[in-house]
Amino acid sequence: MSALRPLPRWADIALLPLLNLLLAFAVSGLVVLMIGQNPLLAMWAIVTGSFGNGFNIGYTLYYATNFVFTGLAVAVAAHASLFNIGGNGQAYIAGLGVAIVCLALDQTHWLLVAPLAMIAAAVFGGFWAFIPGYLQAKRGSHVVITTIMFNFIAAAIMVYMLNRVFKPANVMGPESRTFAPGGRLPKLGEFVPFLQHTPVNLSIFVAILALIAIYILIWHTKFGYALRALGHNPTASRYAGMSNSRIIMIVMAMSGALAGMVALNEVMGVQNRLVLDFVAEAGFVGIAVALMGRNHPIGIALAALLFGALYQGGNELQYVIQGLDRNMVVIIQALVILFTGAMEGLFRPGLQFTFMLLSPEQKAEAVARETASSES
């Protein structure tokens, strides 16, 4: 019913998310004002806290690594029109695989352990997403609901495993023993002194490779073509000879494997042991990252960096401004999801209208298309 035509590509992928982000910041700023603090000061604290020095940048990159993985996990599934809310559970279960490999082989060398741990993370995380994928493909169970359920099942399994299986007898808390140096990924700070002693580690390169690989997969391979066809129109993809159920299962497994890489970063890269809740909320942040990044690797890289900065800056916030802390960032993140994911209708029509008014050639094109369609 709308006379408005779609936005130009750049506005769709850059301007609109930016407007939504600004709105999210504005609303969060109001919350800060509400408790009697200066939002601009808070903003500045976040910026310096995340990029102010090598130490802060190191932490920002460490968080961003996680968010690239979970963002890609959500995005790959989203291209096939599947909403994977289970990134948290998949990353959590992937921790099992990483821990098993590291515990078994940490007397060797990390160069041997890292690839194996990566494969284990992918297999465990992928498996945890494959089951919902299988149930969606073969039994028609909605993947959103099953992945939510699988998050909770994963949590229960991990508590059990940590308490009953991984916990050494002489340790009180539910956690595995610490890996020997052969089971640890080197920190980036060892090579780049600027980054100091921060958790960012070699898995950031895995994240960069994943971004490139996913870009190629989605837009330059036949499988990517198939999964996009499925995402837009499952009947047409079946007509095109694709096996929809196979694509769904593969895509979900891929998505889970990507989420599983969080375990590589956290378990092998940072904690060097398996602990409770090491995923934190990375899986959910991935939803915000994918929405913000428009499911495109470049966008995801930028959005992951943004959220990495917000997380790190949010940590620093509490030392600068009394009463403000990381929860501020959770609020911003929730608002970003709300505005970019669920309230697109807020800005899009207005923006489309503005573009109509501003651009004479678009008007001309619209008229041309009208004549074309009235001929039919």
Next chain:
Amino acid sequence: MSTGEDTNAQRPDTAAASPPASQWAIELEKINKRFGEVHANKDIDLKVERGTIHGIVGENGAGKSTLMSILYGFYTADSGTIKVDGQERRITDSRHALALGIGMVHQHFMLVDNFTVLENVVLGVEDSAFIAPSLKRARGELDRIEHEYNLEVDPDAVIEDISVGQQQRVEILKALYRGAQTLILDEPTGVLTPNEAADLFRVLETLREQGKTIILITHKLREIMAITDNVSVMRQGEMVRTLKTSETNPEELAELMVGRRVLLRVDKAQAQPGKTLLEVKNLVVADDLGVVRVKDVSFSVRAGEIVGIAGVSGNGQSELLEAVSGMRDQRSGTVVMNGRELELKGDDGAARARLAGLAHVPEDRQRMGLVTNFQEWENAILGYQDRPEFGAGMFLDIQAAQREAEARIAQFDIRPASFRLKTANFSGGNQQKIVLAREMERNPDVLVVGQPTRGVDIGAIEFIHNEIIRMRDAGKAILLVSVELDEIRSLADRILVMFDGRIVGEADPATASEGELGLMMAGVTNGDAAGTEARP
């Protein structure tokens, strides 16, 4: 609204008590409606005489449904006036239209599938906050209406359990229960068997005798001639003319509809059938709900011939088409191509059929044949994306695909000639050309085509028909399914008539009369008594 009397403004008794008004039940003046860039209704004038059946004909997309949706308050006109019983009215929503005594039976029924007939009837016109009294009163009222108009339906049946014809009756009952004096029916026979359609017409005649006004939207001239008193013709959003049905004929109406003389026959040479390329043996196919739609069907198609499947829509043609092309699992039976049996079951049956040399132009191109969100070039290789010419191994050769798209655009005169344009932005005819170009160009042995010209403009129809003939003359075996009998008669070399999931007869398009085919489509064969209903 807590008492039983306060909603009676919508009841027939009060509506009938209104003063004897003008001769015209409905008058529309200078109605305009735009949807974005499409001008769906341009300065439409229409007068409908009370107590008559008024037909509105036009091609798909002529603006008939839009006009009626405006009258029914589902859309609001951009400009123009509406008079009901001679008084000017602003109809802002459907409730308003109902209160003015206008009821509508939509093409796609507006029923809640898991509700009973009774619940559907009272929905929106409940007497009070509690539904028990409404249901009780409706039961009595329905009983009266059913007897008066001979419209029997079990009030306690659940909608999803009753036949399409019955569901349509529920829609009519709904309108009458709401006190409709004017009843709009949008393409009412599209989903009906011939028997059900005949029943419907009897009901409409009874309604006219009782003084109701009926507006019948259709694109079937036969129905117009059979039942209407007056007929208005629409074309491309404009009202072309209104005529007395008794003073016109189908040829004149057809000409008004399309704007020029229709080419009723396609020029084609005598078929030169070669060896059998496609053989269907004892095929049994069920639909998504598990209802068997194709019942033990066998036939064959030879090289260089077009076999047309005729039938009222919903008699198993769609399922037959989908099974043969690998889109739907068959229950039993086989499909043999070039002497080799096709393995069609499973998720990738369509891939195997295509590999064996079968091309498929689906009935519903937007739902099945295209990913409308894709750019044109991406659709130009849909189904053939795994071919080596579009990239070796796992990678997609985008340049090759775009070259392919460009070539087909030129060859089939697809407009606008831009392979980067989103497919949804092409017109129906051009979308169909994208599909046809893709499917014909891979030099298949067998071409399976469903509704090749549905929603396609006249110019493109001719083009598409000629392309199909060209394929035949190139020695391909072509299976054609269409609900347009004229299309089948002008294209096919042999006609198979399907009724209730079976092939009930074969006819030679050169010799068979329309009446003969019509009888077969109605399930009456070899002097049988009246055919059975398509659905139990």
Next chain:
Amino acid sequence: MTLAVILSTLDATIRLSTPLLLACLAGLYSERSGVFDIGLEGKMLAAAFAAAAVAAVSGSMWLGLAAGMTVSLGTALLQGLAAITLKGNQLIAGVAINMLAAGLTTFLGQTWFRQGGRTPALGPGERFEPVTLPLARELSGVPILGPIYADLVSGHYVLVYIAFIMVPVTAYVLYRTRFGLRVRAVGENPKAVDTAGISVTLMRYQAVIITGLLCGIAGAYFSIAQGSGFGNNMTAGKGYIALAALIFAKWKPVPAMFTCLLFGFLDALQIRLQSARLPVIGEVPVQAIQALPYVLTVVLLAGFIGKAVGPKAGGVAYTKER
């Protein structure tokens, strides 16, 4: 096992089922009207915080309850704005609401009360007390039935009774009233409702409002009845269990009650078995019981025990199309 043990387990079952039941019935209204709601958790959490905060500040549990319901209602309306008016993605709206509630409650709790995110502990009058039903004490001597009445039926918070009364009320509203008829219709075929002259938007908002109010009661139950004050993330995923229960109950009120009782029972059992060793089986991993509601729901969704088919128009914003 003695009668006392059985009774106390069942008593715990009722206590633990109550918030599930309220949230489940809340979700039922929204989802039956065609708006999928995975934001039950967030609405409850927000309500729990608001209820505790206002009860602590005002000293009145009733004001607390009202505040909880108001905040939950506001949240529901925000979700409705996204999902109904702006035609956004309903699932993403739910995710956002859950996250927003988690962030805001912790943040505001910390800033306002400075007790590590907790609200001040509530005293008498600021939180609900168990209600002793008439004759409970007098009849407790009657064998079997007496203790059942006195311990199991009597002695709960008033919100518990409200929750269970809401079951027949919801069933009646859904199946016997004009409102229920229209809600069910709008979740199945909104176009049919639109052409009948009823506003789809209005119907869905009405349903979402009820969802907000019921979630508000459920949230208040956590912080000013079962607990005495708000703690970080105190709903602990119960909103998701309620969602699971709703699916398990196939979106019907009476089965919803039984499912919530079952899930509540599993919870009670899990607490009771925390350190117990059973004969034969040995020590039961409590995690297995904790995960059981989720596993059961997945099994149901997979169609191995019956089939869960939701409202047909659920999850999709209604647009008048050409």
